[in-house]
Amino acid sequence: MFTCKQVSHSLSKEDYAKLPPAKRFFLRLHVKLCIFCGKFNRQVMDGQDMCRHFKQHEATNCQVRAGVARGPERRVEGAACRAVGKELKKLKAGAPSKVDCLALARAL
């Protein structure tokens, strides 16, 4: 069985998932049972899990974020298109098509 100091030192040195299976098992056992360092070291292990998971799915996360950013941008384009269309109707220049509106909105 490890001491609290050994467990904390081991967790601070590297990711516990990279440890040999037997050492990882006893480390987890200590963290589960220890009333002194259990809560703190559980949080350290959760943080390591979170960082590892983020690294593994980093590319996917970026694509999801880019997809979210596209939504409001489209809404702004639509609003600009409608505003330009209204102005053109006021000038009685004829009903513009959506493509024309987008070109005008980009030009503005």
Ligand SMILES: [Zn+2]
């Ligand atoms: Zn302990």
